[in-house]
Amino acid sequence: MQDTLEKNELLIEGETGPWEMIIGMEVHAQVTSNAKLFSGASTAFGGDPNSHVSLVDAAMPGMLPVINEECVAQAIRTGLGLKAEINLYSIFDRKNYFYPDLPQGYQISQYKQPIVGEGEVIVDLLDGSRVVVGIERLHLEQDAGKSLHDQHPKKSFVDLNRSGVALMEIVSKPDLRSSEQAKAYVSKLRTILRYLGTCDGNMEEGSLRADVNVSVRRPGDPLGTRCEIKNVNSIRFIGQAIEYEARRQIEILEEGGEIHQETRLFDAKTGETRSMRSKEEAHDYRYFPDPDLLPLELTQGWVDSLAADLCELPDEKRERFIAEFGLSPYDASVLVAEKERADYFEAVAEGRDGKLAVNWVNNELFGRLNKESLGIAESPVSADQLGKLIDLIKDGTISGKIAKDVFDIVWSEGGEPADIVEARGLRQVTDTGAIEAAVDEVIAANPDKVEQAKAKPQMIGWFVGQVMKASGGKANPQAVNALLKSKLGVE
Amino acid sequence: MSVDRATVHRIAKLARIAITEEEAAKLEGELSGILDWVAQLDEVDTADVPPMTRVEDVTIRMREDKVTDGDIADDIVANAPEADDHYFVVPKIVE
Amino acid sequence: MTELTDLTIAEARAALDKKEFSAKELAEAHLGAIEAANGALNAYVLATPDQALAMAARSDERLANGEAGALEGIPLGIKDLFCTQGVPTTACSHILEGFTPTYESTVTQNLWNAGAVMLGKLNNDEFAMGSSNETSYFGPAANPWRREGSDAKLVPGGSSGGSAAAVAARLCMGATATDTGGSIRQPAAITGTVGIKPTYGRCSRWGIVAFASSLDQAGPIARDVRDAGLLLNAMASFDPKDTTSVDRAVPDYTAELDAGVKGLTIGVPKEYRIEGLRPEIAALWDKGVEWLKAAGANIVEVSLPHTKYALPSYYIIAPAEASSNLARYDGVRYGLRVEGEDVTSMYENTREAGFGAEVKRRILIGTYVLSAGYYDAYYLKAQKVRTLIKRDFDTAFESCDAILAPATPSPAFAMGEKTGDPLEMYLNDIFTVTVNMAGLPGISVPAGLSSEGTPLGLQVIGRPFDEATMLRAGRAIEIAAGPLARPEDWWSKAA
């Protein structure tokens, strides 16, 4: 969507001047389903070799594909989540090529008429800028099996457990201009898929992997020749692969060389990309409509009913959090990046002070979770407990500082915040008489400081600290502050 | 619309069928003959004709998302020319 | 016991019920005939006597218990394109040598569920590609018929040549077959048997080795129209495992067989009177028209203007689909493997050694017409022409109930006579291929003998899923033609 860059910091400085990166992505997202796209075998990850394989997946003679309705529904949901047009008529084609992990000798895919057409993904970057990435299409296709090359010096071993699992190939327009943008795009796409429940987004298990198309050009020039880096399977690697590849291309061009369109492989060990030997041969996939499958015809009614059941998406949730809870755009973005976090926050914030809630969730809770490498689902402090803790602050039962101690206790020992406060006598002292006695005591003990405070009102902070200390932190800080001010005669 | 020798070799490569030079020579003639003969379709005006996408007038049927198959690894590799521990075994693939 | 092999299915079924003989005896009679004849006819590529006797024994039990199915105890031959559990299935190709399916095709399972008994696997052209059974890896099957005064072996047609030869020579009571461009009707016509190619979607394709998915359809070959109807009753079904199988009830195809053609309108397509049509074929066709007219049918001329384009468009679509369907024969999961220095050369060596010349030719044609830059000119064009062919029939069926046409352009030819030129061989399907292109049902019925003393057939083409009306017309031709002479037994060892 951004034709040329306005922001110079995204340009790469070469030996001979600035270059611009043009990046497009083909993301393969495994559809969340019980059974495969065209067979009744399980999609479960792992399993003994060839155990999640039916006769159809092994392409036995005479076997025929029958489509899984849920996989189609998942593709439609995803299309809706990408604000894309849903094609009520689409066609399954055969993409013909030979490979040992492709048992049929063709992949059933969608070529000219995919199930989902153009859409968009809004990507917010850390610096507050925003890129709208165009989606070209989404189509359904079969995954291939897996070849293991390290079991034997002269042989490869083929396992078809993945063969026939449904994938959504989500093709972006070449709208990305930096590795940061590319990484943020994949993160956002992953967030959307996980919200929708259409792909678990697990990159380690290969549920989400990206083919990255990279080319470079002088700002304002027409598009350069691109190279496709296949199957990059982590967001960090996507960034590394793009940086390496862009530099490689710039170096070649600056030395007067030429880029050859090719498929490349990212080597995570070296951080480099290299040409793929097996894909060197010219491709001619001989696509044609699969005669075993009729055209995929959908009713608008079905699409509408799937749309009606769609959950709130991250962009909408972010806007609502800002409006409803008065959050900053940054805090809202952090929360909605993961649906479970947003849900947790919402459970805490419901009927409470949103800003107080977001501070506790984003800072205390997420900080602690990150430190201990825990996911939100593993949080020792439930949303209900955190909410009740906030209630205790809000009604003056405890101070924010004491609340942190209570939070620690709930985290490590569990229990209801109110019970902990009672049992350990942490209730804030609001009794003015008791606070006044403590204030008088501190003033009496420090006449020199009292003199200083008259000239330097900031000194009051020191007095507050002393009083709080004397009260074991339980004195109400506002009350202490007010009393000190009047007794010391400072404003 | 005749095919030349290089084309015969190219499509044989695409189809993964090894052919000798003699076979290629024979196929060049045979394939050209067949392609010349099918070229009579050019006579037919198909400007506004949609391609046939289904033989009978029915719409696609879909399956429920249930695991109904699998756990037959013995059957899957029963006919394999080479198998090991339920894997199919092939000459080493270089990526 | 030779008389047992002469019975029709309907007769044998009635006799089994009356305990005139047992299913075991019926199976044994056929196994004996196969044993005596197969050396000369090569109709079976694999006889399964143990299977046959075991199945017959179970049939006898069910007959005794009053649980007999519609085809209880009826011995059948199975084209080697149907996957049969525990019984090698090769499509008569070297590349599937040693392949033993762990599963049973839907059509054959339907037959076993009806009580039928399997005698063995029948010869066919390799992957059903051929019109003479001469492309089989196991050598050609021979036609039981020979030209008058000649010992030269004739082809039984193809691709279901083994099925037709076995039925004609009484080596089974009926057989399964498949028809992609004429592979049931053409061999039936030139062996004096009845062959039905049902509407596309009527019989499940699940478990049948695929040739061209949008054209392939299974059907029966039998010795008369009633038997063919009985077999189709059992073979046809809706199968959720085949998305192109149609969810419609299967009517009893024999129920109205003798209702006659009175009141039916039969179309005669003028474009089938092709240039160079053999006079005896034209005369037979005319005779067929007269028979039906005499039986009370109303005859109208219909026009199928795109007829001449059916064969060339078929020879784009079928090879294209085949080139993809046969990609799975790669030496990895089953069948032949010829090693090579790497995976690619292993593929190339396997497929070079495993496929015969005609199969390779079609794979290469199919690969070519789908390849970059040619798709629109060939495949897309052919699929558009196919739409026009289908429309021709839709229009024709507005004015008639069924269509009468020749089945083949010639009677049986000698082995080796047409193997030199692929195009000449392809022309055998000129009258049958339109039906596959349009997905319609067609039946070939014996209608007389050629000047050479060999059988000729007439073809009736029906509306989609109206096999019943088509069979009525076929039966009327059968009655009018009268019983066909039968080939003299030159093939049995005892003879």
Ligand SMILES: [Mg+2]
């Ligand atoms: Mg791709």
Ligand SMILES: [Zn+2]
């Ligand atoms: Zn893909």
